[in-house]
Amino acid sequence: MGARRYLTAKVVQALFTLAFVLVFNFFLFRILPGNPAQILARQRRLPVEAVRELERDFGLKDPLPQQFVNYAGDTLRGNFGISFKFRRPVGEVIQGRIWPTVLLVGVATIGSTVIGLLIGIYGAWRRGSGFDMGSLGFSLVTYAMPEFWLGMILLILFASTSGLELFPLGNIRTPGGAASGIAHLLDVGMHLFLPALTLILALLGEYALIMRSSLLDVMGDDYIVTARAKGLREAQVLRRHAVPNALLPTVTLVALNLGFVVSGAITVETVFSWPGLGLLTVEALQAPDYPLLQGLFLLFSVAVIVANLIADLIYGYLDPRVRVA
Amino acid sequence: MRRWRSLVAAGAAAATIAGLTFGGAAAQTPSPSGSAAGKLTFTIGDDNDLDSMNPFVAVEAPAFQIFFLTYDFLVNLSQEDLSPSPGLAESWDQSDDGLTWTFQIRDDATWHDGEPVTAHDVEYTYNRIIEEEQGSFIDYISLIDTIEVPDEQTVVITTKEPTLQLLTALVFILPEHIWKDISTEEAGTFENNPPVGSGPFKVVEWEKGQFYRMESVPEYWGGAPRIDEFVYRIFNNEDALVQSLRAGEVDFADSLNANPFNSLKETTGITTHEANIPSFDEIGFNVGANDTIPDADGHPALLDVRVRQAMAHAIDKQVILDRVLQGYGTIGTTIVPPFSAAYHYEPTEEELFEFDLEEANRILDEAGYEDTDGDDVREMPDGGQPLMFRYFVRSENNSTVQTSQFVQDWFNQIGIATEVEALDDTTLTDAIFEGKYDMFHWGWFPDPDPDFILSIFTCGQRPPDGIWSDSFYCDEEYDRMYQEQKTVADVAERAQVIFEMQRQVYEDAPYIVLYYDANLQAYRSDRWTGFLTQPEPDGDLLSGYGNYTFVNLRPVTKAAAADEEEGGSAFTWVWVGLVAGPLLLVAVALLIRRRKGEEDRA
Numbered sequence: 001m002g003a004r005r006y007l008t009a010k011v012v013q014a015l016f017t018l019a020f021v022l023v024f025n026f027f028l029f030r031i032l033p034g035n036p037a038q039i040l041a042r043q044r045r046l047p048v049e050a051v052r053e054l055e056r057d058f059g060l061k062d063p064l065p066q067q068f069v070n071y072a073g074d075t076l077r078g079n080f081g082i083s084f085k086f087r088r089p090v091g092e093v094i095q096g097r098i099w100p101t102v103l104l105v106g107v108a109t110i111g112s113t114v115i116g117l118l119i120g121i122y123g124a125w126r127r128g129s130g131f132d133m134g135s136l137g138f139s140l141v142t143y144a145m146p147e148f149w150l151g152m153i154l155l156i157l158f159a160s161t162s163g164l165e166l167f168p169l170g171n172i173r174t175p176g177g178a179a180s181g182i183a184h185l186l187d188v189g190m191h192l193f194l195p196a197l198t199l200i201l202a203l204l205g206e207y208a209l210i211m212r213s214s215l216l217d218v219m220g221d222d223y224i225v226t227a228r229a230k231g232l233r234e235a236q237v238l239r240r241h242a243v244p245n246a247l248l249p250t251v252t253l254v255a256l257n258l259g260f261v262v263s264g265a266i267t268v269e270t271v272f273s274w275p276g277l278g279l280l281t282v283e284a285l286q287a288p289d290y291p292l293l294q295g296l297f298l299l300f301s302v303a304v305i306v307a308n309l310i311a312d313l314i315y316g317y318l319d320p321r322v323r324v325a
Numbered sequence: 326m327r328r329w330r331s332l333v334a335a336g337a338a339a340a341t342i343a344g345l346t347f348g349g350a351a352a353q354t355p356s357p358s359g360s361a362a363g364k365l366t367f368t369i370g371d372d373n374d375l376d377s378m379n380p381f382v383a384v385e386a387p388a389f390q391i392f393f394l395t396y397d398f399l400v401n402l403s404q405e406d407l408s409p410s411p412g413l414a415e416s417w418d419q420s421d422d423g424l425t426w427t428f429q430i431r432d433d434a435t436w437h438d439g440e441p442v443t444a445h446d447v448e449y450t451y452n453r454i455i456e457e458e459q460g461s462f463i464d465y466i467s468l469i470d471t472i473e474v475p476d477e478q479t480v481v482i483t484t485k486e487p488t489l490q491l492l493t494a495l496v497f498i499l500p501e502h503i504w505k506d507i508s509t510e511e512a513g514t515f516e517n518n519p520p521v522g523s524g525p526f527k528v529v530e531w532e533k534g535q536f537y538r539m540e541s542v543p544e545y546w547g548g549a550p551r552i553d554e555f556v557y558r559i560f561n562n563e564d565a566l567v568q569s570l571r572a573g574e575v576d577f578a579d580s581l582n583a584n585p586f587n588s589l590k591e592t593t594g595i596t597t598h599e600a601n602i603p604s605f606d607e608i609g610f611n612v613g614a615n616d617t618i619p620d621a622d623g624h625p626a627l628l629d630v631r632v633r634q635a636m637a638h639a640i641d642k643q644v645i646l647d648r649v650l651q652g653y654g655t656i657g658t659t660i661v662p663p664f665s666a667a668y669h670y671e672p673t674e675e676e677l678f679e680f681d682l683e684e685a686n687r688i689l690d691e692a693g694y695e696d697t698d699g700d701d702v703r704e705m706p707d708g709g710q711p712l713m714f715r716y717f718v719r720s721e722n723n724s725t726v727q728t729s730q731f732v733q734d735w736f737n738q739i740g741i742a743t744e745v746e747a748l749d750d751t752t753l754t755d756a757i758f759e760g761k762y763d764m765f766h767w768g769w770f771p772d773p774d775p776d777f778i779l780s781i782f783t784c785g786q787r788p789p790d791g792i793w794s795d796s797f798y799c800d801e802e803y804d805r806m807y808q809e810q811k812t813v814a815d816v817a818e819r820a821q822v823i824f825e826m827q828r829q830v831y832e833d834a835p836y837i838v839l840y841y842d843a844n845l846q847a848y849r850s851d852r853w854t855g856f857l858t859q860p861e862p863d864g865d866l867l868s869g870y871g872n873y874t875f876v877n878l879r880p881v882t883k884a885a886a887a888d889e890e891e892g893g894s895a896f897t898w899v900w901v902g903l904v905a906g907p908l909l910l911v912a913v914a915l916l917i918r919r920r921k922g923e924e925d926r927a
Contacts, residue, residue: 152562170566173535176366271562282561
């Protein structure tokens with residue numbers, strides 16, 4: 001009963017946020033400077049009549065409320081307009097670029113979470129040891145490094161002629177190489193390695209630090225003493241009692257980050273010419289391609305909202321107290 | 326603590342040694358960039374993505390690279406000097422009254438799907454562009470009156486006035502049998518993937534945001550290309566592109582910036598080239614937006630040609646070229662770039678506005694602009710408004726920002742104050758359209774034929790009714806000459822008219838053309854030979870307006886390639902530092918951490 005109410009409340013909350021984003025997104029792109037039709041015309045050398053026609057096509061001459069109704073209706077129907085630059089439906093353009101980002105972000109999230117948590121747990125467990133000191137310094141440093149800078153360093157180290165030349169210098173696969181099968185997977189894997197490593201390094205510091213401090217917190221609690229008093233081995237105390245509780249803040253952080261990581265991969269995608277949503281955003285900004293930007297912003301907002309919702313739900317699952325409250 | 330410190334030191338030492346070793350190991354013999362086994366692949370790396378493969382929609386350069394290789398023109402621009410040369414039309418004839426043109430279409434051209442190219446395809450393409458007023462192409466053929474096709478290999482075109490327009494029309498001839506099924510509405514979003522053309526290459530793969538791949542067409546009427554494949558790869562990171570060229574992942578790097586270009590200059594096996602392209606940057610003035618836009622607010626002093634001429638005297642273009650462009654490019658004068666050699670006019674010594682601050686001050690003094698309130702800024706002759714101009718530069722283009730620092734300083738010395746503001750292109754476009762600006766820095770990339778760039782100074786182009794004028798320049802005599810040059814059917818005669826137009830714009834100075842910039846290119850000369858610059862001798866290595874290089878390109882012989890050896894790397898030390906840096910940070914972090922730990926314990 002309590003669980004269902006908790007769930008409903010969270011979902012409704014998320015829907016409200018979504019509605020707000022929808023409205024905000026509309027006005028954000030209406031207050032941006034410049035008449036999109038005019039910009040388009042300048043690039044394409046259109047005569048004035050054609051500009052007027054474009055304005056009609058894009059509905060730029062309608063009164064604002066009318067534009068909003070059209071926009072809301074179209075968005076709900078999944079119609080995000082036609083990209084100025086690519087002259088294809090925005091949904092289609094985004095769809096073509098979403099998988100590289102999902103692949104990169106997915107691998108990076110899993111990698112950084114697993115490694116980060118392990119480092120954090122081991123560091124807290126062996127507090128003050130050489131490992132703890134080293135990993136703490138390492139985490140702080142990688143956490144502080146700008147992603148694009150780290151990416152450049154890795155690129156020079158592992159891919160350039162002045163480095164090891166182990167990996168390709170950009171893109172997601174070799175042009176003209178196999179498009180399917182094992183060879184294709186290997187090829188993509190080689191291209192994925194450096195950008196994923198960059199993101200993993202950039203993310204894991206934060207996870208390790210949070211996990212470490214939250215586990216240290218928990219390990220001072222009375223029930224841990226009780227568990228030890230029961231005669232449990234140290235490893236059992238850690239696995240059964242300390243870690244599950246300490247996981248709470250970390251899981252929330254990972255889930256929240258997931259929402260931002262989709263858009264946050266922009267710099268890494270640029271360094272490695274990785275054809276995902278981050279790069280697409282840069283291209284859309286350069287054009288400027290308002291319908292595409294609008295679609296991307298909506299997607300990023302939705303990603304953050306969904307990530308929040310997931311965090312809430314996981315939290316509720318992991319910690320029954322939250323559901324009741 | 327000691328233990329850690331020594332470990333860090335050891336790490337740094339190891340990195341240093343590793344750096345030296347790897348730097349040395351990188352010296353290998355080059356291998357071809359071709360990935361697919363046994364195929365001869367030429368790979369270009371560039372920073373620009375493709376927008377569409379539909380010629381009615383695309384505007385980005387990589388798309389045009391595809392079109393130049395996929396399609397043919399009716400009449401080509403020759404590789405040597407851009408003069409008309411046989412394309413799909415193997416010969417042509419102009420009637421004595423200059424109004425009727427007869428083109429003989431070659432009979433050995435076929436579309437990539439095997440259909441023959443006929444006169445009907447030409448007729449269809451031109452008619453469709455005229456009927457639909459296709460923006461990017463209509464200007465090239467606006468004077469066409471009728472098109473007739475007496476037989477499969479002959480097109481007869483009459484024009485409303487005598488003109489040379491048809492010989493310089495950059496209109497890709499499209500296959501009727503494909504496009505007749507695409508309605509006007511569909512044409513706006515038609516993917517056209519892969520495009521069916523009649524050129525020497527056809528697209529076989531397009532991975533959006535990454536690369537496209539084209540295969541050679543051995544049956545091409547102009548001869549089979551010597552390479553099997555051409556790949557265009559997108560690098561969003563210029564350093565990675567340069568590294569790829571060094572590593573041999575790509576064979577050619579296009580549109581480089583000066584710094585990476587310089588870094589490639591001394592590399593063995595790589596040749597660099599400053600390509601002459603039709604491009605210039607200018608400072609433009611608002612010389613009369615009030616004539617067409619009532620609430621425009623340009624500075625009244627800019628309506629006075631003497632003020633603009635004084636400013637032209639106050640800009641040292643050589644300094645801008647050397648300091649901002651690092652010397653790549655040439656000093657700018659008139660609005661038709663030297664690239665269009667037949668039509669470019671270079672001002673005589675008397676006409677030239679030499680850099681001379683005293684002369685500039687003298688002109689302003691004489692014209693009655695004096696500093697009446699002692700603030701080192703001149704006022705209007707009536708003693709009112711000071712000569713304080715809004716000076717817009719482009720936040721998207723750093724050269725314009727750098728240039729403004731020099732210009733502002735020179736203008737200060739002639740008693741003209743400027744308020745520099747960096748705007749994004751959208752905002753700047755808006756300001757110009759509303760006439761709410763005084764001066765700006767922007768640039769153009771005109772066609773080889775000067776018609777378009779000349780048109781932007783005609784009265785009809787002024788906003789709000791026109792679209793291309795960004796100076797609001799308007800002059801009856803100029804307009805008359807513009808119409809005249811369109812209809813003079815003799816190159817030398819037309820050039821005379823165009824010279825006079827350039828002279829006039831130079832003297833009236835609605836624009837101060839700062840420089841003609843260059844396209845910086847670099848390629849693996851240890852692997853490839855056969856580049857044909859268009860035009861000779863210093864044009865684009867990739868033949869900017871044709872497929873010449875791509876048809877002629879071939880690998881250097883193996884014996885020659887074996888002699889080449891890649892140079893050592895200056896990068897080694899750079900990245901040694903980059904590795905040592907973070908390690909040092911770790912050490913510092915540890916030290917701090919350690920000390921804190923000791924305090925806690927104390």
